[in-house]
Amino acid sequence: MTDTAAFLRPATLDEACELKAAHPDATPIAGGTDLMVGLNFGHTRPAALLDLTAVPELRAWRRTDDAVELGAGVPYARVVAELGDDLPGLARASRTVGSPQIRRRGTVGGNIGTSSPAGDALPSLLADRAVIEVRSVRGVRQVPAGEFFLGPGRNVLADDEIVVSVRLPRARGPQQFAKVGTRNAMVIAVASVAVSLDLTANAVACAVGSAAPTVVVPEPAETYAADHLDWSGRTPLHPEVAARFGELVAEGTSPIDDVRASADYRRHAVSVVARRLLGWAWAEAVRPRGTEGTR
Amino acid sequence: MRVGLEVDGKARTADDVEVGESLLFLLRERLGLPGSKNACEQGECGSCTVYLDDEAVCACLVAAGQADGRRVVTVAGLSGDDGLHPVQQAFLDAGAVQCGFCTPGLVVAVHDLLRRTPDPGDAEIREALAGNLCRCTGYEKIFDAVRAAAR
Ligand SMILES: Cc1cc2nc3c(=O)[nH]c(=O)nc-3n(C[C@H](O)[C@H](O)[C@H](O)COP(=O)(O)OP(=O)(O)OC[C@H]3O[C@@H](n4cnc5c(N)ncnc54)[C@H](O)[C@@H]3O)c2cc1C
Numbered sequence: 001m002t003d004t005a006a007f008l009r010p011a012t013l014d015e016a017c018e019l020k021a022a023h024p025d026a027t028p029i030a031g032g033t034d035l036m037v038g039l040n041f042g043h044t045r046p047a048a049l050l051d052l053t054a055v056p057e058l059r060a061w062r063r064t065d066d067a068v069e070l071g072a073g074v075p076y077a078r079v080v081a082e083l084g085d086d087l088p089g090l091a092r093a094s095r096t097v098g099s100p101q102i103r104r105r106g107t108v109g110g111n112i113g114t115s116s117p118a119g120d121a122l123p124s125l126l127a128d129r130a131v132i133e134v135r136s137v138r139g140v141r142q143v144p145a146g147e148f149f150l151g152p153g154r155n156v157l158a159d160d161e162i163v164v165s166v167r168l169p170r171a172r173g174p175q176q177f178a179k180v181g182t183r184n185a186m187v188i189a190v191a192s193v194a195v196s197l198d199l200t201a202n203a204v205a206c207a208v209g210s211a212a213p214t215v216v217v218p219e220p221a222e223t224y225a226a227d228h229l230d231w232s233g234r235t236p237l238h239p240e241v242a243a244r245f246g247e248l249v250a251e252g253t254s255p256i257d258d259v260r261a262s263a264d265y266r267r268h269a270v271s272v273v274a275r276r277l278l279g280w281a282w283a284e285a286v287r288p289r290g291t292e293g294t295r
Numbered sequence: 296m297r298v299g300l301e302v303d304g305k306a307r308t309a310d311d312v313e314v315g316e317s318l319l320f321l322l323r324e325r326l327g328l329p330g331s332k333n334a335c336e337q338g339e340c341g342s343c344t345v346y347l348d349d350e351a352v353c354a355c356l357v358a359a360g361q362a363d364g365r366r367v368v369t370v371a372g373l374s375g376d377d378g379l380h381p382v383q384q385a386f387l388d389a390g391a392v393q394c395g396f397c398t399p400g401l402v403v404a405v406h407d408l409l410r411r412t413p414d415p416g417d418a419e420i421r422e423a424l425a426g427n428l429c430r431c432t433g434y435e436k437i438f439d440a441v442r443a444a445a446r
């Protein structure tokens with residue numbers, strides 16, 4: 001422990017909640033890959049920091065029958081290394097975050113806390129209908145990812161709450177993620193899309209980042225694709241179905257012009273990426289398991 | 296606050312560390328260890344890369360307090376009594392150093408790559424070094440250094 005109240009370093013989840021209740025103005029810090037940039041440049045001056053990296057409960061994940069409970073403090077590098085089979089979509093997204101240095105520190109909980117519509121972990125969470133568990137001394141809340149984010153940088157967390165974990169269903173089919181940016185490494189997405197197929201329920205899930213104030217789920221596109229894929233025969237995806245899916249996904253967004261791209265470009269990029277991802281995911285579903293190559 | 300940690304094998308303490316201060320600031324300004332460079336302070340360039348316990352991370356993005364009680368190895372800690380580490384020597388031999396600002400971070404990143412992947416292919420090198428920017432060499436010489444150090 002450190003000797004001042006300003007840098008708080010709980011060793012357990014209970015202690016973290018007690019400290020957050022006693023210091024509601026303390027800013028949680030996990031990997032610091034968002035927070036420290038603001039601190040280094042003097043943009044933010046927190047009254048206190050609540051360091052969550054020594055809380056073991058936050059740094060673990062657990063597999064249940066049909067889900068993975070992923071601790072908020074598990075860094076991307078571990079999602080990539082340990083969860084590629086259970087959560088292929090989130091693992092793919094995690095692989096695109098920043099650089100190796102960033103992936104070793106940055107966490108899914110931090111991505112949730114930052115609540116940027118460009119957060120790369122978020123489309124997978126929304127597509128796969130993840131549930132975010134938040135906790136305070138008052139108790140535990142299970143918040144569906146679709147209800148957690150209110151706008152850029154805004155979410156439903158109260159002053160005394162911290163994010164504990166995310167519960168994601170284990171994949172029941174191929175999952176894809178891709179983002180469009182100006183280069184391969186270290187970019188903030190101009191647009192990002194996650195597509196998951198559920199080969200048990202014959203359902204399609206999709207979410208889009210960086211194309212609205214929060215990550216959005218284009219439900220009409222999901223329903224359209226589910227209705228038009230040949231689930232029993234697994235015949236190849238019809239190009240017209242793929243294209244219409246892309247259009248419907250883009251229609252579900254409300255992008256803006258900004259320094260990274262125009263709204264028109266974003267809408268176009270989203271429809272192209274969504275079309276391709278559905279194609280890749282379906283190709284995996286058609287191919288016998290184990291023969292899929294890397295792309 | 297006081298922060299106590301091990302840096303390059305020596306126990307160190309720093310007093311009056313401020314709450315939002317980075318590990319990089321602590322190393323350079325409080326402990327007087329300028330090996331790790333400060334070029335961007337936003338995780339983009341990798342010139343501040345150090346080992347925190349067993350992981351190569353950007354020291355500018357670690358809060359100093361988060362390093363309390365932990366072990367840090369900087370580029371300076373990689374060389375032993377018998378001289379430069381092979382990765383360091385390879386950078387010199389290959390001419391992979393021009394202004395040298397990126398070098399300490401690259402050396403740590405390459406050290407980390409080679410301890411996990413002793414004989415990396417070009418794609419692996421590229422991916423491992425994606426978080427380290429060099430504005431001088433054009434990376435060819437850096438790749439030469441990695442291949443030489445791997446031998
Ligand atoms: C060079 C660079 C490249 C990057 N590239 C990408 C990228 O490609 N894609 C991407 O999505 N992001 C990127 N980021 C942003 C960042 O790495 C991610 O958002 C990451 O997920 C943040 O996680 P963290 O643990 O480092 O968060 P921190 O910086 O520690 O925290 C971020 C926010 O979340 C809050 N918080 C953290 N944990 C909790 C918790 N358990 N409960 C409540 N609040 C919490 C903090 O208070 C803070 O507001 C990049 C950052 C850098 C510096």
Ligand code: FES
Nearest residue numbers: 335336338341355
């Ligand atoms: S100074 Fe830390 S990454 Fe550039």
Ligand code: FES
Nearest residue numbers: 393394429430431
């Ligand atoms: S040698 Fe100058 S930045 Fe790399």
